[in-house]
Amino acid sequence: xxxxxxxxxxxxxxxxxxxxxxxxxxxxxxxxxxxxxxxxxxxxxxxxxxxxxxxxxxxxxxxxxxxxxxxxxxxxxxxxxxxxxxxxxxxxxxxxxxxxxxxxxxxxxxxxxxxxxxxxxxxxxxxxxxxxxxxxxxxxxxxxxxxxxxxxxxxxxxxxxxxxxxxxxxxxxxxxxxxxxxxxxxxxxxxxxxxxxxxxxxxxxxxxxxxxxxxxxxxxxxxxxxxxxxxxxxxxxxxxxx
Amino acid sequence: xxxxxxxxxxxxxxxxxxxxxxxxxxxxxxxxxxxxxxxxxxxxxxxxxxxxxxxxxxxxxxxxxxxxxxxxxxxxxxxxxxxxxxxxxxxxxxxxxxxxxxxxxxxxxxxxxxxxxxxxxxxxxxxxxxxxxxxxxxxxxxxxxxxxxxxxxxxxxxxxxxxxxxxxxxxxxxxxxxxxxxxxxxxxxxxxxxxxxxxxxxxxxxxxxxxxxxxxxxxxxxxxxxxxxxxxxxxxxxxxxx
DNA sequence: TCAAGTTGTCTAGTATCATAGACAACTTGA
DNA sequence: TCAAGTTGTCTATGATACTAGACAACTTGA
Numbered sequence: 397x398x399x400x401x402x403x404x405x406x407x408x409x410x411x412x413x414x415x416x417x418x419x420x421x422x423x424x425x426x427x428x429x430x431x432x433x434x435x436x437x438x439x440x441x442x443x444x445x446x447x448x449x450x451x452x453x454x455x456x457x458x459x460x461x462x463x464x465x466x467x468x469x470x471x472x473x474x475x476x477x478x479x480x481x482x483x484x485x486x487x488x489x490x491x492x493x494x495x496x497x498x499x500x501x502x503x504x505x506x507x508x509x510x511x512x513x514x515x516x517x518x519x520x521x522x523x524x525x526x527x528x529x530x531x532x533x534x535x536x537x538x539x540x541x542x543x544x545x546x547x548x549x550x551x552x553x554x555x556x557x558x559x560x561x562x563x564x565x566x567x568x569x570x571x572x573x574x575x576x577x578x579x580x581x582x583x584x585x586x587x588x589x590x591x592x593x594x595x596x597x598x599x600x601x602x603x604x605x606x607x608x609x610x611x612x613x614x615x616x617x618x619x620x621x622x623x624x625x626x627x628x629x630x631x632x633x634x635x636x637x638x
Numbered sequence: 639x640x641x642x643x644x645x646x647x648x649x650x651x652x653x654x655x656x657x658x659x660x661x662x663x664x665x666x667x668x669x670x671x672x673x674x675x676x677x678x679x680x681x682x683x684x685x686x687x688x689x690x691x692x693x694x695x696x697x698x699x700x701x702x703x704x705x706x707x708x709x710x711x712x713x714x715x716x717x718x719x720x721x722x723x724x725x726x727x728x729x730x731x732x733x734x735x736x737x738x739x740x741x742x743x744x745x746x747x748x749x750x751x752x753x754x755x756x757x758x759x760x761x762x763x764x765x766x767x768x769x770x771x772x773x774x775x776x777x778x779x780x781x782x783x784x785x786x787x788x789x790x791x792x793x794x795x796x797x798x799x800x801x802x803x804x805x806x807x808x809x810x811x812x813x814x815x816x817x818x819x820x821x822x823x824x825x826x827x828x829x830x831x832x833x834x835x836x837x838x839x840x841x842x843x844x845x846x847x848x849x850x851x852x853x854x855x856x857x858x859x860x861x862x863x864x865x866x867x868x869x870x871x872x873x874x875x876x877x878x879x880x
Numbered sequence: 881t882c883a884a885g886t887t888g889t890c891t892a893g894t895a896t897c898a899t900a901g902a903c904a905a906c907t908t909g910a
Numbered sequence: 911t912c913a914a915g916t917t918g919t920c921t922a923t924g925a926t927a928c929t930a931g932a933c934a935a936c937t938t939g940a
Contacts, residue, residue, distance in 0.1 A: 405652025405696075405897095406836065407927065413647070414832040433886060444929045449887085454647075465887045466936030647927095649897065675916065686899045691917085707917045708906030 412441050412451035420460060420471055430468040431461065459629025475632045476534060484578055484609075485565055486532055486539075495534040499562035502529035502541070502595065504555020506548060513545055516610050516621040524548035528558050531595055538596045539631060542624035564611075568619065576619055579612040583633065588625070596627045603628040654683050655693035659871070662702060662713055672710040673703065700779045700839075701737075718776060720873050722823055722849075727807055728774050728781075737776040741804035744771040744783070744837065746797025748790060755787055758852050758863045766790035770800055773837055780838045781873060784866035806853075810861065818861055821854040830867070838869045845870040 416437075419425045431437070434452070438445045452469055455461045463469045478489055490497035509523045517525075528544045544564065546554050551571055558567050568576055584606045588596065592604065605626040611619050658679070661667045673679070676694070680687045694711055697703045705711045720731055732739035751765045759767075770786045786806070788796050793813055800809050810818055830838065830846045838846070847868040853861050 404836065404839075405649040405655070407647040407649070409927080410647025411836060418832055435886090446930085447928060450927090452887095463887060464937080466885080467938075468886060651897080677916090688900085689898060692897090694917095705917060706907080709908075709916060711917080 408441075408443050409447050409450040409454070412437070412443060412448055413454050415441065416451060416455060417460060420474070425471045427471050427474065429471050431471065433468065472629065475630055476539065478626075478631050478633050480581055480583075480633050481578070484581075487563060487565065490534045490539070493534070498533040498535075500531040500533070501555070501559045501562065502531055504528050504558065509545075513621065517545065517547060517618045519547055526551060526554045528555055530558065530562075537630060538627065540624045540626040541592050541595050542622050544620050544622045546620045564620075573613055573619065576611045576613050579610045579616070579618070580608075582608045584608075588627075592625050596625070605631065605633065650683075650685050651689050651692040651696070654679070654685060654690055655696050657683065658693060658697060659702060662871075667713045669713050671713050673713065675710065701777055702779075718781065718873050720868075722820075725819055729805060729807065732776045732781070740775040740777075742773040742775070743797075743801045743804065744773055746770050746800065751787070755863065759787065759789060759860045761789055768793060768796045770797060772800065772804075779872060780840075780869065782866045782868040783834050783837050784864050786862050786864045788862045806862075815855055815861065818853045818855050821852045821858070821860070822850075824850045830869075834867050838867070840869050840871075847873065 416425070416431070420427075425431060431452075432440070434445050434448045437448045441448070452461060452463065456463055456469075459472055459475070461469050462472050476490065476493055476495075486499075487497040505527050507525055507527050509517065509519055509521055509525050511521045513519075513525065514521045514523060517523075519525075524547075525545045526548050528546070530542050530544070531538055532540050532542065548554075551557075551567075554567060557570050558564075561567055561570065588604045596604070605628050607624045607626065608622070609624070610621040613619055658667070658673070662669075667673060673694075674682070676687050676690045680690045683690070694703060694705060698705055698711075701714055703711050704714050718732065718737075728741075729739040747769050749767055749769050751759065751761055751763055751767050753763045755761075755767065756763045756765060759765075761767075766789075767787045768790050770784075770788070772784050772786070773780055774782050774784065790796075793799075793809075796809060799812050800806075803809055803812065830840050834840070834846065840846075847870050849866045849868065850864070851866070852863040855861055
């Protein structure tokens with residue numbers, strides 16, 4: 397691993413951080429596993445413990461590791477590369493990464509359309525909607541919480557259906573919609589709120605990626621609109637420039 | 639070119655030096671040509687002139703540029719022409735270019751042969767090997783990092799011997815092997831990894847030439863196999879069609 | 881309950897990094 | 911010869927990097 401003396405123009409903490417990151421990248425440290433203690437790392441790189449702490453701090457800030465006081469520093473799961481395409485299926489993306497996609501219904505309620513929701517769905521303000529809150533996981537790691545609104549008239553009992561199929565794709569198929577595509581996607585970032593923090597198993601103050609999207613059928617008619625909150629430290633979006 | 643603020647762990651003078659070196663490497667500055675003045679360089683990178691001077695000083699120390707008081711700073715270093723022959727000696731090649739060849743042992747460890755290594759060395763999978771990591775320089779410029787594997791049975795204590803003689807030729811001579819030749823050579827290219835980048839004093843993202851080769855004795859029996867990573871911007875391979 | 885081991889936080893000192901300005905020494909071209 | 915432009919050297923100041931030591935806060939397992 398051999399670190400260079402100071403004078404190389406690359407800070408020691410950066411060399412240590414790169415070394416650990418490389419260890420994670422090529423599997424020397426597995427996700428969930430405990431890293432060696434700070435004192436031990438300092439020994440192997442022959443630097444001060446504070447220098448190791450600085451390296452770990454940058455890795456923690458980027459979500460690659462997580463420090464637990466009194467216990468140790470643990471490797472976090474690598475981020476899922478999440479392509480944003482016109483055909484975006486959570487199950488396909490997670491499955492492609494060799495992890496098992498899961499869905500979990502949190503709640504299904506009725507509520508009237510706000511003006512903004514009505515506009516996105518091509519309905520009138522106050523039209524009856526079904527609001528579905530769902531948690532999506534890869535294996536046992538929560539990835540995102542999504543709130544989906546559908547017109548109650550077109551998709552009666554959508555909540556109960558979703559509870560059974562646990563997938564948006566299958567939900568729409570149940571109503572005879574074979575194909576759909578993403579009409580628009582907007583991405584923003586925010587700090588997780590207390591409710592989502594519990595659902596996503598995130599510490600308070602951590603960032604989330606907020607994705608607003610509307611799916612339409614083959615004719616371009618709006619089917620549903622979704623606001624999803626992704627745990628930023630577990631996902632990175634990939635935009636393909638085609 | 640975009641230089642990062644301080645805090646990235648890479649010193650500004652290093653970023654400037656890398657930028658200029660890159661300019662030389664991909665031909666923006668040609669050998670013999672005058673670089674822009676220090677004040678102008680400072681302007682384009684938005685740093686102090688002293689910072690530029692430090693960057694140029696390291697490049698001068700490595701022989702890439704030469705400063706002439708009152709006149710300017712000029713690009714020196716042409717690439718080393720590195721012939722790939724059946725008799726290939728690093729020390730001879732570098733010495734022929736009027737530069738002093740140096741070798742530096744990075745590590746010497748024991749490890750069992752993988753199937754691939756065993757095949758190349760004519761041994762059984764799992765046979766004990768000695769793995770030597772060495773850095774090779776011309777004057778003070780790192781040229782390549784090589785990982786060499788030898789059969790531990792035939793070359794006991796090879797690590798300690800290499801540390802003393804710092805040359806593959808002399809290492810083999812120590813075991814009574816007067817002559818050897820290259821049996822096979824394969825050349826590939828890759829992006830430098832973080833560890834080699836530090837060793838080769840290369841900026842991240844720069845290409846390396848990866849050379850896999852096996853040396854055999856006069857009878858054609860494999861002696862050692864090597865995977866070397868050459869700083870692509872400092873070397874060009876010459877294949878002589880004879 | 882306790883000891884050992886871990887991460888978190890604080891103070892302090894030294895070295896390096898980066899900026900700023902001034903002037904000397906030298907080269908080049910008019 | 912002279913002016914403009916170049917690199918070389920000096921002093922000075924503040925910010926950052928690295929090391930060192932001590933202790934607090936916490937977790938784990940015996």
